[in-house]
Amino acid sequence: MTSGRFGRRYLLVVMLLATFVAYGNTFRNNWSYDDIPVVVENIDAHSLAGFLEHKRPGRPLRVLTYIPEYKLFGDKPAGYRIQQLLWHGANGFLLVLLLQSLGVETLPAILAGLFFLVHPLQVESVANISHRKELLALFFCLATLFLHRRLLAAEGRKRLVFAAAGLGTFGLSLLANQTAITFPAVLVLYELLFVPKERRFLIRRPLLAGVGAAAAAGGAFYLLRGLLTADQLLTVYSKNNFIASKSYYPLFMGVMKSFGFYLSKILVPTGLAPEYAVRFSEDFFQPAAWGGMALLVAVAAVAVFASRRAPLLSFGLGWFLLLYLPISNLVPAGYMIADRYLYMPLAGVAIAFAWGVQKLRLRVVYAAAGAVLVLFTGLTVVQNTYWYDEHTLWRHAAEVDPGSTWAQESAAYSYYVKGEYDQAREHALKALAINRFNTKAYLVLAQIEEGRGDIAEAVRNYEMFSEIGEAEYPALVAGVRDRLPELRERLRQIELYKKGNP
Structure with missing residues (x-):
């Protein structure tokens, strides 16, 4: 056993241990929210034969993961939580490995991984078994990025092998949750920030890349065409008690409000709930919306201007914005705001967190980061109790x-x-x-x-x-x-x- 392999195994144990400490009290929780229709009453999730009948369309990869659990644990939710925590801990582990590969020292990388694992916003995705789709999607997105890194380091036909493998893992992420649709843009961002021109793959030939991007956009438009309708817009409005307009403007301003709301919950993760109301309005003067828009522009500007001097920060913020895009409701999808929507984008926030801790290199910063993680862990443990039933x-x-x-x-x-x-x-x-x-x-x-x-x-x-x-x-x-x-x-x-x- 090499020291490197031992180090990785030790790191995995740390990430899993932290996950079980923060979410261990979920084992006493009952089914809640979408668990009953998605797991307990969904015959697709009870056997392979049921899965093949496909009576409840949804996210097939998630459904497949329930089948062995149903065979072992039936309608007892505690057994399902083992896999739930393992996926979450594995995501934290892969995130730390990614940070280390990008030049982040071990301690800042571990702190960032823990930030991702114990942040209270993650409770909905981890404590609610039906939201395993978020955990699976991020795992296979991270696997795609690691395979892409191998591709960039390979030569000749090996590149095509890794490209095929990466395409497969990305496909699995989409089978888990369609919100992974923008992850290829994260790969492009990675190449722009960290890969010399001669080693790039996705953007080595701009014309080919442009054609591929256009094809992907066309495919996304086709898949989302049902959401690009006036009826869908009115459905979102009616869910939020707004019937004053058929214009897109109130939705756009609602999206800006949501962005500001999300940032506030990232910084101060208290008062969390599975759903939040958004007030739509046709008014021009909406301080919360204009404030959210200013924050969005500021985050995007920092991501752009930091690309040369602080590529890691740029990558983290870009990751956050790109994976936020599908859940932003710029294309009206349904719920305006949900904690679970931030599961994948929070990995980008963790990357930016790692950059900040390493950049300052002060004992007081490490102490403050540790204190924040302890506080977040406590808030997460409390938040888990609200998901009891x-x-x-x-x-x-x-x-x-x-x-x-x-x-x-x-x-x-x-x-x-x-x-x-x-x-x-x-x-x-x-x-x-x-x-x-x-x-x-x-x-x-x-x-x-x-x-x-x-x-x-x-x-x-x-x-x-x-x-x-x-x-x-x-x-x-x-x-x-x-x-x-x-x-x-x-x-x-x-x-x-x-x-x-x-």
Whole structure:
């Protein structure tokens, strides 16, 4: 065993140990958020035969990783978390190796890897089993970059072998999560910053590179064509209680607000939740949006101007921006902001963090970095507890972001399941007050009113859900329509009873 190999094994142990320390308390957590439909009720994830039937389209690589766990652990979530933490720890390990290969000393590289691992924004991706897609996508993106480095160092046909292997790992990253679509741009950035012209591969022939980029852009446009519609734009607006405009301008300004929000959470990762409300507006004067735009321009400018004197910093910021692009909602996709969206971009922030620590080379900086990591670890351990189950998750989300109709609706349902109907009703009414187009909230309110014994209100809300919910929830609407005749008859009997017994 060589000392180098021993060093890498020791480093892997450190990264995995840090991961298990920060996220070990997730082993007591139950299923939450998308876990039930994505894992527990998804027959594609239960066997290879089910996977081949492909009854629930989604992210196939993620689904494949659930099959052995389902065979071993069934519907017990604790067993699934072993793989969850291993993928996350492996990503931290690969990130440290990448930093070392870029000339970062061992201590700053380890600190940066730990920054990535224990940052509280990572909790959603790690604590929620259904979000394994983020972990897998980053792992195979990092593998692609390492293979690309081997390609650049190789000669002749070996280059083509590594190119084919890199194309394969990049394909796996896309099968895990489509937001990896911009990672080839990270490879181009790597060549521009660190590779002499004569050794470059992707941009060695500008014309060929341009044709390839155009083809990739065309392919991306084709894949995303369903999102480039007025209906999709209005879907995003309606989710955030905005119906005043069909213009793209409010969305663009919302994206700028989101960028500023993300940066604030990177620096001060408190008050985290699975969903956040964004206020859209057609107003020209939107301080939060203009502030976010100024920050975006500033980050991009630093990335450009640092390219010669501080290529590592430029690479980290460029990584962040390029992998932020697919989740920015410049192309309206759905949720405007989610912690899990920053999982892959945060690797770029960690690279910039490593540059800063190594650049200063002061004991006080190392001490401050260590203190930040201890603080972040503590915040992460606490944040894990909010993912204990649906009730703790959405109760906390409604407290953190009371303006989110989805957090209020989900909190209402969690209280309903626990039989706490008064609190459930309060949250359901808040959800509808925030956004009367929150279709699911009518169903939740109907269930709550039925639980409270107010059949008339239950029927009224079931009917409302039945009228407006078919496009989003066809199966649920079908079930409601099957039940409505029975409930209407119960309501008729109650009214007859009241007439006979004033």
